[in-house]
Amino acid sequence: xxxxxxxxxxxxxxxxxxxxxxxxxxxxxxxxxxxxxxxxxxxxxxxxxxxxxxxxxxxxxxxxxxxxxxxxxxxxxxxxxxxxxxxxxxxxxxxxxxxxxxxxxxxxxxxxxxxxxxxxxxxxxxxxxxxxxxxxxxxxxxxxxxxxxxxxxxxxxxxxxxxxxxxxxxxxxxxxxxxxxxxxxxxxxxxxxxxxxxxxxxxxxxxxxxxxxxxxxxxxxxxxxxxxxxxxxxxxxxxxxxxxxxxxxxxxxxxxxxxxxxxxxxxxxxxxxxxxxxxxxxxxxxxxxxxxxxxxxxxxxxxxxxxxxxxxxxxxxxxxxxxxxxxxxxxxxxxxxxxxxxxxxxxxxxxxxxxxxxxxxxxxxxxxxxxxxxxxxxxxxxxxxxxxxx
Amino acid sequence: xxxxxxxxxxxxxxxxxxxxxxxxxxxxxxxxxxxxxxxxxxxxxxxxxxxxxxxxxxxxxxxxxxxxxxxxxxxxxxxxxxxxxxxxxxxxxxxxxxxxxxxxxxxxxxxxxxxxxxxxxxxxxxxxxxxxxxxxxxxxxxxxxxxxxxxxxxxxxxxxxxxxxxxxxxxxxxxxxxxxxxxxxxxxxxxxxxxxxxxxxxxxxxxxxxxxxxxxxxxxxxxxxxxxxxxxxxxxxxxxxxxxxxxxxxxxxxxxxxxxxx
Ligand SMILES: Cc1ncc(COP(=O)(O)O)c(C=O)c1O
Numbered sequence: 001x002x003x004x005x006x007x008x009x010x011x012x013x014x015x016x017x018x019x020x021x022x023x024x025x026x027x028x029x030x031x032x033x034x035x036x037x038x039x040x041x042x043x044x045x046x047x048x049x050x051x052x053x054x055x056x057x058x059x060x061x062x063x064x065x066x067x068x069x070x071x072x073x074x075x076x077x078x079x080x081x082x083x084x085x086x087x088x089x090x091x092x093x094x095x096x097x098x099x100x101x102x103x104x105x106x107x108x109x110x111x112x113x114x115x116x117x118x119x120x121x122x123x124x125x126x127x128x129x130x131x132x133x134x135x136x137x138x139x140x141x142x143x144x145x146x147x148x149x150x151x152x153x154x155x156x157x158x159x160x161x162x163x164x165x166x167x168x169x170x171x172x173x174x175x176x177x178x179x180x181x182x183x184x185x186x187x188x189x190x191x192x193x194x195x196x197x198x199x200x201x202x203x204x205x206x207x208x209x210x211x212x213x214x215x216x217x218x219x220x221x222x223x224x225x226x227x228x229x230x231x232x233x234x235x236x237x238x239x240x241x242x243x244x245x246x247x248x249x250x251x252x253x254x255x256x257x258x259x260x261x262x263x264x265x266x267x268x269x270x271x272x273x274x275x276x277x278x279x280x281x282x283x284x285x286x287x288x289x290x291x292x293x294x295x296x297x298x299x300x301x302x303x304x305x306x307x308x309x310x311x312x313x314x315x316x317x318x319x320x321x322x323x324x325x326x327x328x329x330x331x332x333x334x335x336x337x338x339x340x341x342x343x344x345x346x347x348x349x350x351x352x353x354x355x356x357x358x359x360x361x362x363x364x365x366x367x368x369x370x371x372x373x374x375x376x377x378x379x380x381x382x383x384x385x386x387x388x389x390x
Numbered sequence: 391x392x393x394x395x396x397x398x399x400x401x402x403x404x405x406x407x408x409x410x411x412x413x414x415x416x417x418x419x420x421x422x423x424x425x426x427x428x429x430x431x432x433x434x435x436x437x438x439x440x441x442x443x444x445x446x447x448x449x450x451x452x453x454x455x456x457x458x459x460x461x462x463x464x465x466x467x468x469x470x471x472x473x474x475x476x477x478x479x480x481x482x483x484x485x486x487x488x489x490x491x492x493x494x495x496x497x498x499x500x501x502x503x504x505x506x507x508x509x510x511x512x513x514x515x516x517x518x519x520x521x522x523x524x525x526x527x528x529x530x531x532x533x534x535x536x537x538x539x540x541x542x543x544x545x546x547x548x549x550x551x552x553x554x555x556x557x558x559x560x561x562x563x564x565x566x567x568x569x570x571x572x573x574x575x576x577x578x579x580x581x582x583x584x585x586x587x588x589x590x591x592x593x594x595x596x597x598x599x600x601x602x603x604x605x606x607x608x609x610x611x612x613x614x615x616x617x618x619x620x621x622x623x624x625x626x627x628x629x630x631x632x633x634x635x636x637x638x639x640x641x642x643x644x645x646x647x648x649x650x651x652x
Pocket of ligand 1: 109111112228229231233234348375
């Protein structure tokens, strides 16, 4: 490996020997192509004409009026595929193509990364296999159908809690047996190096655009930037545009599930301890022996016991602050926001909006906050209907 | 306690190394199985401590990990188990474990306590040679041997470094894949053994997928110093749950059969 992939004490590449050559190949290809003019031009073209970048920055006037401060929404929900995940799969899919790979695999929780990978598989003509927890297959069935329509095979995983962690376990096992011809498109800023670095790179247009857009729109930088954190890729994408602007507060919102005190949640940075899991050192939800917990969240995309190593570093350095909100409040915000703005947010993204609702009246009226709307909520209407019918 | 060196030197055939998940299906049954494996002719033991997310393991060992955890296995009880095994007979015991369990226990303390239990080496499945410095000082301090993995896709220059840093043996993975019994020997294994033999004198023990006396013999004939058999034996536990006598007999008979083939 050329680089260590460390973010302070976090990160690294803690994987069995068999995966090291594959990670080395991906790292080398990434370092080679990321600034290659042809690769950059190809990717920019796809971002613009296939996926619809730049996504708008929208001033949510009715929601702003409700909370009592100025809220701008970064509209990743409008990206092709319905979530920020497409930024990453176009980048990694193109990299796989440039490397001459014929097959791609991915894990998925909410199905957004699975769908975005299936789209990339169709677009680039790559055979695609998606690993998805059986519970998630059930609760995100719309996305499962879309993946299949794109020609991907969806492999349901029944082990453990049948969620994202189990899907990653089996995707890693499958990759172990197929390292020679298969590219693993990791879905978030977690996992072994080089994935946290690669995924951040391909998600960084979110932050770069938002930075330019907010300056153009308001003439100044925002006071805060808020995003939900599962593995942390949409948050890292938008944070990356503001990280050098020390006066901009960065807030990551994690899923408190049924409540932090119930133990049934997935608020890794808020309630976890340091451990080594899925190839990286990070905060982790685990028992004192180091066995990893099964997690709980209404939002499949946030239902994961680890978190990106760079977020861990930002937390410890005090550069970003991490908070959590509970399922029941997320459901209320889902209805509230949809009624006020006519935008149906993904349950994942709704976590960020929920934190804003909880700050109602706490900030001055001229406070400006950007919230990353990482995805649209079409996939979640069934779950919402079940828990809180209209 | 016999060291690996003494064990390898004392035998003019390949060393037989059965693998068990400690506490599978429960502490007492597991201890009985390991003791009878020693009686049946195991030269060295490879023991695993169960982990919630064993990414290097196939379905058979995953299921064993779940049985062990459900039956109340903990890291402390695992160390207790090893002490009981090495008190029974002085066979070398290699441990297979995932890094997070060691990290939470405290790496230095874990290596020291494992040594105190009579163990010989600790192989961390998800720690590659690139980060060997995180454990080698602890191994040296505890006077434990070191074992690292080589896989068929490990390049020669890297295999050389792995061989240099492994004082006990090289855990040589026969195939590209996770653990699991396989009906045929991977065609990658013989070239891999030859490759390793050309670059190092460190003993080469081959595991992952070896499922029969015949396959074990082929691996030994190809020059391996040891043969590790895991999933095949663990499957015998799974197939005989509820009948300890049958499971013990099937495993002992199998070990005897492999041993006589070597
Ligand atoms: C819309 C949406 N937002 C957020 C996430 C969480 O991932 P991350 O924290 O990597 O952005 C997901 C994951 O599936 C998602 O679908």
